[in-house]
Amino acid sequence: MIANLRALVLAGLVAALLSACAAGPKAPPANPNEITIAAAGPMTGDLAVFGEQLRRGAEAAVAEINDKGGVLGKKLRLVLGDDQCDPRKAVGVANDLIEQGAVFVDGHFCSGSSIPASSVYAEAGVLQMTPASTNPALTDEAAAKGIGTVMRVANRDDQQGIFAGDWIAKHYARKNVAVIDDGSPYGRGLADMAFEYMTKGGLVPQMRTAYRHSDQDFVQLIDTLIVGKVDVVYVGGYHDDEARILRQAHEKGLKAEWISGDALNTSEFPELAGPAADGVRFSDMPSAIDLPSAREAVARFRKAGYEPEGYTLNAYAAVQAFAAAATATGSTDGKVMAAWLRKNTVPTVIGDLSWDAKGDITRQRFGWFIWSGGTFRAE
Known part of the structure; x- marks a missing residue:
């Protein structure tokens, strides 16, 4: 009888322990102040x-x-x-x-x-x-x-893409343009909208492709850009990938102008890209500093x-x-x-x-910024 009681108690303790583990750590009690x-x-x-x-x-x-x-x-x-x-x-x-x-x-x-x-x-x-x-x-x-x-x-990326696409169509009307992205919701959405508005502006990019975020080797992509004699590359993606692509492109002699979006607004970009960052253009909100x-x-x-x-x-x-x-x-x-x-x-x-019915800010403004010597300047 005692053995059975002990077994029941032990089983209960084990069950309680397992239940507590399954629940995970509890949040600290709320402070009323x-x-x-x-x-x-x-x-x-x-x-x-x-x-x-x-x-x-x-x-x-x-x-x-x-x-x-x-x-x-x-x-x-x-x-x-x-x-x-x-x-x-x-x-x-x-x-x-x-x-x-x-x-x-x-x-x-x-x-x-x-x-x-x-x-x-x-x-x-x-x-x-x-x-x-x-x-x-x-x-x-x-x-x-x-x-x-x-x-x-x-x-919003659709507004940023319109800004970039319109500008590129006007400034690079007779250039070979490639549009690439990293496949992320941010990168793909930005590149798609820029591509659309380049085309509406009369400039049809000769290349539209993608790469994988966090890849280390971009030789095949760079070779494709070189063979295609691309003059301008517009990229939708994050700064770390773009820094790696640029370093490798610089080493292989790709001379194309590089344009991207607001994810390049970090000093870590030129640290990762080195001299290849010089001359890179990106769009963003005007600085509030x-x-x-x-x-x-x-x-x-x-x-x-x-x-x-x-x-x-x-x-x-x-x-x-x-x-x-x-x-x-x-x-x-x-x-x-x-x-x-x-x-x-x-x-x-x-x-x-102020915000509209969707929750977006009502006044969206963009400007161009260019990296040089580890810092960027507004154009």
Whole structure:
């Protein structure tokens, strides 16, 4: 009898242990004096430089807001999610951030991560505002489904592609142009739109092809460009791949002009590409660094020894937008905040922002930037 009792007790303990393991680690208990928000992106991996931009921007905004008393009488608590720009990991990260009690997510970075994660946040009623994901499908699909909690403070690839395609068609009318991409939602979407508007402008690219993200050997692609006597290459992709392609192209003597999108806005690009980065042109939003609205924030970054490049100030602005919406509505409910944001203008470090019915910023502007000697200048 005692042996049977011991066996039952042991079985119960084992079952409880297995149940606890299956449930995974529990989120820390909520602090009634804090509001949890999150920043999500590639904190590690090949694109970690962009994760750092998101983290630094969100951290700085949280610090400033907390110094001024927080939101709704509570301090903001920032947690981080590392998706490595992997769509499958992004879904897990989204669930984890919700488990931790995040009521707002500043992220993700890659469109391929933001899109699947958005469904998770929408189901939980969490406001998601990406500072960097530019694929139109993110907000288009959310709007088609009646989801209002997905927003961004970045431009859209269709608009960036139109800007680039029109410009290339006008400036390289008699040149052999190739359009290539990395197959990602960001890269492919940007390249497709640029290709379409080059063609509408009367310039039909002689080559349209793709490469695989994170490949190391691009000799076959480069040989194809050389044989085709390509004068101009337009690329939809991320900076690390493009740096490798450029180095190898430089070594093989390819003289084509290189044009790309906003993912080249990181100092890591010339570090990886070396001298091959000189003369490379990319499109992006005009820099906010010199705006009066960004002056104080930029000064604090620089005092701390960090130059707020790329999407740093966008990530900062997203937190400011959340704080403004929560304060105005007296709520951290994602639907309530998103509805307010669509009807109001919010002053941020990157200027006054307003949003349309889809959650896209209403004023989208682009400019050209050219790398030279490890830095870039606006054209």
